Amino acid sequence: MVPTMNAPEFPLFRGCKLACRRGGRLVFSRLDFTLEHGGALLLLGPNGSGKSSLLRVLAGLLRPSEGRLEWNGQTLADDPEAHAARTHYLGHHDAIKPVLSVAETVRFWARLHRTESAQADRAADAAIERFGLGHLADMPGRMLSAGQKRRVNLARLLAAPCPLWLMDEPTTALDRASIAVLETVLAEHRATGGMVVLSTHADIVLPDAEVLTLDRFAPAPEGLS
Amino acid sequence: MTRFFEVVHRDLRLALRQGSDSVMVVTFFILTVILFPFGLGPETNLLERVSPGVLMVTALLASMLSLDRLFQADYEDGSLELLAMSPMPLELAVAAKMLAHWLTTGLPLIVVAPVLAVLLHLPADGFAPLLAAMALGTPVLSLIGGIGAALVLGARRGGVLLSLLILPLYIPVLIFSVGAIDAAIQGLDAGPHLLILGGVMIAALALSPWVAAAALRQAVE
Numbered sequence: 001m002v003p004t005m006n007a008p009e010f011p012l013f014r015g016c017k018l019a020c021r022r023g024g025r026l027v028f029s030r031l032d033f034t035l036e037h038g039g040a041l042l043l044l045g046p047n048g049s050g051k052s053s054l055l056r057v058l059a060g061l062l063r064p065s066e067g068r069l070e071w072n073g074q075t076l077a078d079d080p081e082a083h084a085a086r087t088h089y090l091g092h093h094d095a096i097k098p099v100l101s102v103a104e105t106v107r108f109w110a111r112l113h114r115t116e117s118a119q120a121d122r123a124a125d126a127a128i129e130r131f132g133l134g135h136l137a138d139m140p141g142r143m144l145s146a147g148q149k150r151r152v153n154l155a156r157l158l159a160a161p162c163p164l165w166l167m168d169e170p171t172t173a174l175d176r177a178s179i180a181v182l183e184t185v186l187a188e189h190r191a192t193g194g195m196v197v198l199s200t201h202a203d204i205v206l207p208d209a210e211v212l213t214l215d216r217f218a219p220a221p222e223g224l225s
Numbered sequence: 226m227t228r229f230f231e232v233v234h235r236d237l238r239l240a241l242r243q244g245s246d247s248v249m250v251v252t253f254f255i256l257t258v259i260l261f262p263f264g265l266g267p268e269t270n271l272l273e274r275v276s277p278g279v280l281m282v283t284a285l286l287a288s289m290l291s292l293d294r295l296f297q298a299d300y301e302d303g304s305l306e307l308l309a310m311s312p313m314p315l316e317l318a319v320a321a322k323m324l325a326h327w328l329t330t331g332l333p334l335i336v337v338a339p340v341l342a343v344l345l346h347l348p349a350d351g352f353a354p355l356l357a358a359m360a361l362g363t364p365v366l367s368l369i370g371g372i373g374a375a376l377v378l379g380a381r382r383g384g385v386l387l388s389l390l391i392l393p394l395y396i397p398v399l400i401f402s403v404g405a406i407d408a409a410i411q412g413l414d415a416g417p418h419l420l421i422l423g424g425v426m427i428a429a430l431a432l433s434p435w436v437a438a439a440a441l442r443q444a445v446e
Contacts, residue, residue: 056446059310060310061306061309061310061446062446081312081314084309084312085311088310089307089310091303093304093306094302094303095303095304096302097239097298097304099239099243100235100238100239100242108235109307111227111228111231112228112232112308112312112313117227117231
């Protein structure tokens with residue numbers, strides 16, 4: 001599913017000397033990372049250390065104020081749509097419409113990513129089952145709990161295959177059992193060559209993940225804080 | 226292209242289930258037009274004279290009512306970020322949302338306009354150009370309005386700001402649609418006015434999705 005052909009001189013996904021400025025404040029700078037097939041990057045750090053900002057930069061939603069991102073040696077800014085097509089982003093918001101059912105929500109996002117809609121529907125239904133939402137498939141979004149909404153979003157990621165998953169605190173509001181399902185899903189995703197960048201405060205088992213502690217890239221305090 | 230229709234389909238489904246926006250727009254249109262005979266008095270001559278202007282100005286104000294919701298709900302619940310990150314160009318998604326907006330607000334206005342025209346004693350010659358002007362003009366309202374809706378995202382009191390931004394841009398639509406109806410009533414050719422209106426619509430169709438998408442990219446940063 002994921003092409004294994006890879007020019008050996010380039011790492012698959014790479015960031016060089018990334019810096020990000022939010023509201024005039026430098027959040028992090030001189031940040032480097034590389035990711036290969038099946039790789040995982042665990043972002044740690046206190047509140048406000050730039051985990052979410054980094055994920056948004058990686059998603060292409062936010063432009064880095066310095067540095068560059070490369071996919072297979074190609075600068076990412078040259079083709080933002082290709083990057084969007086291979087990336088799933090899971091942010092703080094759940095993107096759940098109060099009047100759309102669980103199945104309709106997941107199917108819509110699956111259909112946006114896949115061209116064949118019957119196939120997309122089947123994959124969406126399977127993903128809903130996988131996260132234990134099968135009995136809620138016809139439930140409108142307004143009736144869902146916070147944890148259930150989060151699981152709908154995780155099902156969205158599973159319903160359409162994308163090599164890169166960017167997840168901003170995916171364990172928020174999840175119970176132990178759902179976190180276990182998520183860990184299995186992440187392991188399977190990586191086993192097929194997928195990549196994960198994940199920020200968390202809770203414990204989540206991500207074997208052989210490279211840990212990136214963001215406060216190491218915080219700029220030296222300038223003047224009064 | 227299937228993706229385009231997926232987004233249109235989703236927005237139509239949302240509008241249908243929530244229902245309030247279309248109903249509100251049409252009700253506002255009807256009520257406001259009905260107010261004019263009360264305010265101006267029942268003289269047929271006077272109503273005949275003002276009816277094209279009243280209908281167009283009211284339709285324009287009515288279509289503005291629902292504009293601030295065009296992107297706001299998607300912006301607040303994070304759907305907009307996901308749309309920006311979907312494999313389809315954001316411009317296309319924006320165009321789909323504008324089309325859905327027109328189908329749920331512009332189209333109902335076109336349907337009720339002839340009924341209200343009867344109420345205002347619009348002369349018989351004016352009906353065809355009224356429908357033509359509405360059919361060409363209301364898409365412009367959704368298209369240009371979409372730019373405004375994208376620009377005010379995240380601003381407090383965005384609805385008021387939106388009116389200030391967008392109303393001046395609606396003036397050409399108003400001038401040429403009322404011009405077309407007036408010309409037909411006076412036995413002149415409405416064609417040139419409608420052609421200009423069509424030109425305005427095509428220009429708006431070509432430019433608005435790009436401008437709105439650029440504004441949305443700023444908003445999700």
